[in-house]
Amino acid sequence: MRIGIEAQRLLRPHRHGMDIVALETIRALADFPQHEFVVFVKPDSNRDGLPDVPNIQFVELDGGPYPVWEQYVLPKAVKQYGVDLLHCTANTAPLRCSVPLVLTLHDIIFLENQPLLRGSWYQRFGNQYRRWNVPRVVKSSDRIITVSNFERQRIIDHMHLNPAQVVAIWNAVSRQFRVIDDAEKLAEVRKKYNLPESFIFFLGNTDPKKNVGGVLKSLLWLKQQGQLSLPIVISNLPQASLDTLLNEIGGQSLASDIRLCGYIPNNVLPLVYNAATVFLCPSLRESFGLPILEAMACGTPVLTSTTSSMPEVAGDAALLADPTSSEDMARKLLRLLIDNALRTDLREKGLKRAELFSWHATASHLIDVYTMSLDASRRS
Numbered sequence: 001m002r003i004g005i006e007a008q009r010l011l012r013p014h015r016h017g018m019d020i021v022a023l024e025t026i027r028a029l030a031d032f033p034q035h036e037f038v039v040f041v042k043p044d045s046n047r048d049g050l051p052d053v054p055n056i057q058f059v060e061l062d063g064g065p066y067p068v069w070e071q072y073v074l075p076k077a078v079k080q081y082g083v084d085l086l087h088c089t090a091n092t093a094p095l096r097c098s099v100p101l102v103l104t105l106h107d108i109i110f111l112e113n114q115p116l117l118r119g120s121w122y123q124r125f126g127n128q129y130r131r132w133n134v135p136r137v138v139k140s141s142d143r144i145i146t147v148s149n150f151e152r153q154r155i156i157d158h159m160h161l162n163p164a165q166v167v168a169i170w171n172a173v174s175r176q177f178r179v180i181d182d183a184e185k186l187a188e189v190r191k192k193y194n195l196p197e198s199f200i201f202f203l204g205n206t207d208p209k210k211n212v213g214g215v216l217k218s219l220l221w222l223k224q225q226g227q228l229s230l231p232i233v234i235s236n237l238p239q240a241s242l243d244t245l246l247n248e249i250g251g252q253s254l255a256s257d258i259r260l261c262g263y264i265p266n267n268v269l270p271l272v273y274n275a276a277t278v279f280l281c282p283s284l285r286e287s288f289g290l291p292i293l294e295a296m297a298c299g300t301p302v303l304t305s306t307t308s309s310m311p312e313v314a315g316d317a318a319l320l321a322d323p324t325s326s327e328d329m330a331r332k333l334l335r336l337l338i339d340n341a342l343r344t345d346l347r348e349k350g351l352k353r354a355e356l357f358s359w360h361a362t363a364s365h366l367i368d369v370y371t372m373s374l375d376a377s378r379r380s
Contacts, residue, residue, distance in 0.1 A: 002036040003370055004083035004099070005029075006074060008066065008090065011044035014263050017290060018106060021147075021171055022089045027051050028363035035367065038081050040074055048267065067129055070094055085142075085374055087366075092133040095140065100377040102369060103141040105134065107151055107287030108158055109209060135159065142373040145366070147171050147288040148309035169365045170313075171288045172357040176267065177297040179351070180274045189271040193233070193261040200232040200333070201276035201300070206241050209285045211305075213245050217326035218282075218333060219258075220251040227334050230277060233259045273298035278336050278343070281310070282323045289313045293357055296350030301343045303329075303336055317349035 063073030279295035
C-alpha cells in the first residue's frame with residue numbers, strides 16, 4: 001500500500017497533543033517497510049524526531065491558512081503523489097478526496113458543549129471550523145478512528161453513525177518516558193525551569209477543558225485549610241491568564257505557591273515528570289489523556305478525573321477525583337501528598353499500566369484499518 005498521511009502541523013516549533021500522536025504514529029509505521037507512507041505537512045522549523053527511513057517520505061506543502069491548505073492544496077497533492085488512501089490525523093479532512101479517506105476524530109467536544117468554545121482566538125476559530133467540517137466529512141470517510149472506547153461511543157451516538165464505521169485505537173506512550181535516575185540531568189532541568197525540590201506538576205493551558213480554574217480553586221481550598229504543603233508548577237499558561245483566574249476566585253494569596261514554567265518541549269517532559277512529586281490531570285473532558293500514561297511511565301503518581309476517557313486510560317493505577325468539585329479534588333490531592341504508601345502503590349501500578357500501551361500496536365491496528373478500507377473500496 002501507498003498511504004498518504006495528513007500531519008499538517010507536525011513541523012511547528014511547539015508540538016502539542018495531536019501533533020505528538022501523529023509523530024509517534026508515523027515513527028511506528030516505519031516498522032512496516034512493506035508499505036510506503038507519504039506524509040503531507042506545512043513548512044516549518046521543527047524536524048526533531050522525524051524518522052529517516054526509506055518507506056516514509058515527508059512532503060512540505062505551502063498553501064495559506066489551515067482550511068485552504070486542507071480543502072484545496074492537500075487534495076491536489078494526493079493526486080500528484082499517487083497515494084492509494086489518505087489518512088487525516090487531526091479531526092478534519094477535505095470534503096472532496098479522490099481516494100478512500102480514513103479520519104482520526106480524536107473527540108467531538110467542539111460539537112457537544114458551547115461553553116468549551118471559549119479560549120484563545122485560535123482555539124475558537126479551530127472549533128468553529130471543526131463544527132462546519134466534521135459533520136460533513138464523516139459522511140465521506142471510509143473509516144473513522146478515535147482514541148478510546150468512551151469517545152467511540154460518544155461519536156456513534158452523537159453523529160448517528162454505523163458502529164462498524166468507527167474504530168477505537170488507543171494512543172500509547174513513547175519510550176522516552178521512563179524512570180530517570182540521572183541526578184545531573186534532573187538537576188539541570190530543575191535549574192532551567194526553576195523547579196522546586198518537591199512539587200505538584202500540572203500541564204495547564206488556556207483550553208477550558210483543562211480545568212485550570214478548578215485546579216486553582218482546589219489549591220485555594222487546601223491553602224485556606226492550611227494543608228497546601230507543596231508548590232505547583234504549571235506549564236504552558238501565560239501569566240496574564242493566571243492573574244485573571246486568580247482574580248476571579250479571589251485567590252491572589254496563591255500566587256506565591258505557583259510557578260509558571262512556559263512551554264516544555266516533549267523531549268524535556270520526561271525529566272520534569274521524574275522530578276515531580278505528583279502529577280495532576282483533572283480535565284473536564286478528554287478523548288484519551290496521553291499525559292496520564294506519560295507520568296505513569298516516569299513513575300510519577302497521578303491524580304486524574306472520574307469523567308470521559310480518563311478512567312479507561314488510568315485503570316486502577318491513578319487516584320480519581322470529580323473535576324467539577326474543587327473540594328473533592330483538594331481532598332484527593334491532599335491524600336496523595338500525605339500518604340507515602342499510596343504514592344508508592346500508584347507508582348508501581350502506573351509503571352505496569354503504561355507498559356500496556358505501545359505505538360507499535362497502534363500502528364499495527366492502523367495497518368489493519370487501511371487494508372480493510374482499501375479492500376472495501378475495491379469491492380464497491
